[in-house]
Amino acid sequence: MQDVPTLFSEDYQSARKSFCDAALSKGWSLQSHQRDGGRDGELFTDIARIGAEHPRKLFVLSSALHGVEGFLGSAIQRQLLETLDIKQIENSQSAILIVHALNPFGFARIRRFDEKNVDVNRNFLLPGEDYSGSHPFYRQLDSLLNPKKWSKWELPPHVQALIKILPYGVQNLQQAIAQGQYDYPLGLFFGGNEPSSTMQMIQETLLPEFQQAQEVLHLDVHTGLGKRGDVQLLYDYQLQQSEENQLQKLFGKQFKINNVSEHYEAVGSFYRWLRNHAPQTATFCWEFGTYGPITVLDALRSENAASHWSDRGSKSFVKAKEKLKEAFCPQSPKWRTQVLNAAQEKTETVVGQWLLK
Ligand SMILES: [Zn+2]
Structure with a gap:
């Protein structure tokens, strides 16, 4: 395995360059799609592909x-x-697609959201659904979650403590907030009021790839949910029992594969949409835990406020970005080694035990 520190990039541009260089030098085909929101057109979603055409x-x-x-x-x-x-993929009837930076704006600007402040994973509505509405509890929390003054950007310790013992409980609080909202365009977890540029790119470029394969396994890497270093697959649609059994067998009985729709109803998820448009796809949010929910929410809250209300380059702006990056990608070499090792084991299993079987 390659040295862990060299696999983690300092910023989007160096991550992109390393990704494209590695793909080309290893013989993958590479397609680059220019994306909105960049200065001097520097944002791309890059797609490396290897294997059978159909x-x-x-x-x-x-x-x-x-x-x-x-x-x-x-x-x-x-x-x-x-x-x-x-070589083993080229000689098979299988293929691999590696899609680098679905939301390059958020990656480059150290944001969870896109160029229109949209949480892209709340933006994939199905036919008949509307870009409107929010959880009643979110409305009560708006001023706390989305402050406009610097003095309020740090969640005071007593508020953090209060959140933990709210009648709703921390888990319900997390769900009320994280399920998404369509009423506060500058707020956290805003699902947008139209299909995002990422959704459109996926629809035009990636969906046909999903639809033309007979069987698809899709892992979409996320961080910031679950216990530190924990790895789990999350889905929110009707996964067949036989599919779940097959995956559980593939990854081992101990591996966590969780249906999040058992806990709350959220619209706009990428996975539910993808499954709807390409039913032969088993698609998952591949989550790696970093910090607890209060730390992550606190980091999201200050970064969102700094992005909207603070000067770029100001001390508070820079501090908020650093805090967000740490919340979603801890500097700790122990964490980095642990999660990369876990990921390596799983991708090897997918390729060796499923893709090439
Ligand atoms: Zn995520």
Whole structure:
């Protein structure tokens, strides 16, 4: 395995360059799609591909739907590029797609959201659904979650403590907030009021790939949910019992595969939409835990406020960005090694035990 520190990039541009260089030098085909929101057109979603043109089985590994979460996603993708023997894929009826930076704006600007402040994973509505509405509890929390003055950007310790013992409980609080909202365009977890640029790019460029394969396994790397170092697959649609059994067998009985729709109803998820449009796809949010929910929420809250209300380059702006990056990609070498090792083991299993079988 490659040295862990070299797989983690300092910023989006160096992550992109390392990804493209590795893909090309290892013999993958590479397509680059220019994206909105960049200064001097510097933002791209890059797609590396190897294997059969009309594959029987397709493995898709994507990153940075939530921008800043792309630091780990990009590292996992490069690790796969560096370690995979492409000959065995080329000689098979299978294919692999590695999609680098679904939301390059968020990755480059250290945001979880896109160029229109949209949480892209709340933006994938199905026919008949509207970009409107929010949880009643979110409305009560708006001024706390989305402050406009610097003095309020740090969640005071007593508020943090209060949140923990609110009648709703921390888990319900997390759900009320994280399920998304469509009424506060500058607020956290805003789902947008139209299809985002990322959704459109996916629809035009990636969806046909999903639809033409007979069987698809899609892992979309995220960070910031679950216990530190924990790894789990999350989904929110009707997964067949036989599919779940197959995955549980593949990854081992201990591995966590969780249906989040058992806990709360959220619209706009990428996975539910993808499953709806390409039913032969088993698609998952591949989550890696970093810090607890209060720390993560606190970091999101100050960064969102700084992005809207503070001067770029000001002390508070820079501090908020650093805090967010740490919340979603801890500097700790122990964490970085642990999660990359776990990811390597899983991608090897997917390729060796599923894709090439
Ligand atoms: Zn995420």
